[in-house]
Amino acid sequence: MTDRLRIALAQLNPTVGDIKGNLEKAIEARREAELAGADLIVFPELFIAGYPPEDLVLRPAFQRRAREAVVQLAEQTADGGPAVLIGAPWKEEDKLYNAVLYLDKGEVQAHRYKVRLPNYGVFDEPRVFDEGPLPGPIDIRGVRIGVPICEDIWYPDVVECLEETGAELLLVPNGSPYDFDKFDSRMQLAIRRIQESGLPLAYLNQIGGQDELVFDGGSFVLNADLSLAVQMRTWEQEILVTDWVREPHGWVCAKGECAEVPEGxxxxxxxxxxxxxxxxxxxxxxxxxxxxxxxxxxxxxxxxxxxxxxxxxxxxxxxxxxxxxxxxxxxxxxxxxxxxxxxxxxxxxxxxxxxxxxxxxxxxxxxxxxxxxxxxxxxxxxxxxxxxxxxxxxxxxxxxxxxxxxxxxxxxxxxxxxxxxxxxxxxxxxxxxxxxxxxxxxxxxxxxxxxxxxxxxxxxxxxxxxxxxxxxxxxxxxxxxxxxxxxxxxxxxxxxxxxxxxxxxxxxxxxxxxxxxxxxxxxxQAAPGVKLSSRNFGRDRRYPITNGFRDVD
The missing domain is CATH 3.40.50.620 (HUPs)
Incomplete structure (x- = not known):
């Protein structure tokens, strides 16, 4: 059993469909994390594929190449450097999952599948992915870590299951797009899950633009007492190493960088x-x-x-x-x-x-x-x-x-x-x-x-x-x-x-x-544009062209 863990949070900017380029980013980030002495590096949701891949992820050739990239990255972990948690589409039999893979000792050691597939606003994940079972924690170098994926923390059941099955801390990979009020919503959501479970939580988000969506990063770590241990910058790529210590009442993340988050x-x-x-x-x-x-x-x-x-x-x-x-x-x-x-x-x-x-x-x-x-x-x-x-x-x-x-x-x-x-x-x-x-x-x-x-x-x-x-x-x-x-x-x-x-x-x-x-x-017929509000035209608000309704009250 270990009492210390150094976790690198890779807040990066993937490109949808660029499996080779995303893999190269992951390899370089792992190399940087190794130089910083990290035990584990975590990447955002579906990092290998880019998020959201939409119907591209249904192509068998795309699924195969994404899997090959994960295996190639796993092989690199035979060097004794940091273990890896990375998101990718993962096919098992006739089901396709939004997965996080745990890579260590040269192999894919474990996988966890997203349970809650969002189907509102800009999200349409049930169209392309299958729902995973409620997960248990992953044993990562002697620490039982829960890995709920993005939407999985918007509801209490996944975190409740992880807490009941022995999770000691939570690492949450995300592909969470920006809108005017999203940062506060994420923070309040994380606080609720911590209050319910008593577990510290690291929230890792990607940055970058993808068609109309834009991702702001703004990753953070909250301890079980709800204190803010780390606040990463918004709109910037960075790899931040966090230090965790097992104390009598549970794991605690040491106080680190707390960047100011732009508003308005x-x-x-x-x-x-x-x-x-x-x-x-x-x-x-x-x-x-x-x-x-x-x-x-x-x-x-x-x-x-x-x-x-x-x-x-x-x-x-x-x-x-x-x-x-x-x-x-x-x-x-x-x-x-x-x-x-x-x-x-x-x-x-x-x-x-x-x-x-x-x-x-x-x-x-x-x-x-x-x-x-x-x-x-x-x-x-x-x-x-x-x-x-x-x-x-x-x-x-x-x-x-x-x-x-x-x-x-x-x-x-x-x-x-x-x-x-x-x-x-x-x-x-x-x-x-x-x-x-x-x-x-x-x-x-x-x-x-x-x-x-x-x-x-x-x-x-x-x-x-x-x-x-x-x-x-x-x-x-x-x-x-x-x-x-x-x-x-x-x-x-x-x-x-x-x-x-x-x-x-x-x-x-x-x-x-x-x-x-x-x-x-x-x-x-209009050009796409940056989604900034909760109801942009195109991905959020979908009205029929032929429409005889008028609110005559």
Whole structure:
């Protein structure tokens, strides 16, 4: 029986499907843990496959290669260095499990399977995995360690079973995506399981972006007395070695690093930067291009892109038309200069006139309306896509959640693009983040200090500039009103009567609800974007396009 244990927590950034690359990361991390004298190194959930693998994990060839990688890693443990706990898909007979494998002495010594498979929000694990049996602890170098996997600690039964079968401490590998309130939820959840079991708990989370999801890390260790022993950094890869001692009342983790966890606008900004950076890099784009209009949305996206990728990898293009104001031209240029990006101007007068002339006979005897306005937007979209095709940079789209919700966007126009960093940010939050970035230099970003978004962009009334003197509020209610109604409808699924009770006009609420429903077909064709809230469009909120329901109460 040992009385001391040194455990390395590997808070790393895997890539879904890159089994070879993830294995190499694991080998290098184990080497680092060995130099630090660790007895055991722990990796996040499904690390070998990357999380979440979705239907990719159903491919027999993928399952086989993941298993081979685990065996290859296990063979390395014959050197007498640290043992390994690592997540991987694991096939046994006709069942496929979300597993954690214990590797030591050159072999796979034990496996534990995830019991609670989440099937809500962004999660759809019962689609691809089988439910495992309630687990017992694993004997790891003389210590009985319980290994509940992620969702297994959201309910009391798995930890209760581990405690009743002799677990002495809990190591919890996770693939837990970020949203506004997730960190506090995780901490409170861990506290409940510790109170119920009396066991200390190490919560290990991955970091990084995967399609729309972004993982913040923020791993931590709580002792049985609920004291915080370790708090790892968010948004950063790191391997942290923790020291554990067996005392008369049980195992205790020595006090270690306790990093400050960003909150509010800082956390949201860093989440968006990380999601954008990993989407571009993991998909091997050389950089990004975007239309810089002189408005707040494209300015914030440009700042995020520079902070994520560096100014040398961001190309901004102004696409003016006869309705583009001199202020917008000046503001776009000033923003590009402040960020240090390449900036080009491509007027769209000729293509817009060309399309209009081509349609003149067909549109004869009709009134000019949003059709002609959308030709401007679609001309811009075509030009930006041509630039993307020619030079290989991914086109970023710049619509905020208010516009995406209300359908205030043009299909095949300003919705063109491969990724939208601000898709899950309401307009009011866009303004806040722009002002916040001007006043702060976030840790780990690649952009410049100081004012990167000219103040006039933040303070002037928003406008699509598709007709003379146009303002967003000509078509939409003020954003502070619109955003509150939308948040009630989207995030909280509130009945109309309850939204009216908050002080909103009933007719306006019905109008906004209708706009939300009838624009579903646009959202189905929209680019993916960083998930930041508990109800993003795409993975969380799944509504039918054909929908005859309206809340008429």
């Amino acid at each position: 606008d800082e956390a949201i900004y860093l989440a968006t930067v990380r999601g954008l950076r990993d989407y571009v890099k993991k998909n091997h784009f050389p950089g990004v291009v975007l239309g810089l209009s002189g408005g707040i949305d494209s300015a914030l996206v440009a700042a995020l892109a520079v902070d994520a990728l560096g100014a040398e990898n961001v190309h901004c293009v102004m696409l003016p038309y006869r309705y583009t104001s001199s202020e917008s031209l000046e503001d776009a240029e000033a923003c590009a200069k402040a960020l240090g990006v390449r900036y080009d101007i491509v007027p769209i007068e000729e293509p817009v006139v060309g399309f209009t002339n081509a349609l003149e006979k067909m549109f004869e005897n009709t009134q000019s309306d949003t059709t002609e306005e959308n030709i401007q937007s679609r001309s811009r979209g075509l030009i930006l896509m041509a630039i993307s095709n020619k030079f290989g940079s991914m086109l970023l789209t710049t619509g905020n959640k208010s516009e995406v919700s209300a359908g205030y966007a043009t299909l095949y126009g300003d919705m063109n693009g491969g990724f939208n960093p601000i898709k899950d940010l309401y307009k009011s939050r866009v303004f806040k983040l722009a002002a916040w970035r001007n006043a702060h230099m976030p840790k780990g970003v690649l952009g410049p200090e100081g004012e990167v978004i000219p103040e006039r962009i933040i303070t002037k009334p928003p406008s699509a500039e598709l007709r003379p003197d146009q303002k967003d509020e000509d078509s939409l209610p003020p954003y502070e009103v619109l955003d509150d109604i939308l948040e009630c409808l989207v995030e909280h699924e509130m009945p109309v009567r309850d939204i009216v009770d908050r002080g909103h006009d009933r007719a306006l609420v019905h109008r906004v609800e209708n706009l939300l429903f009838v624009s579903e077909y646009k959202r189905r």
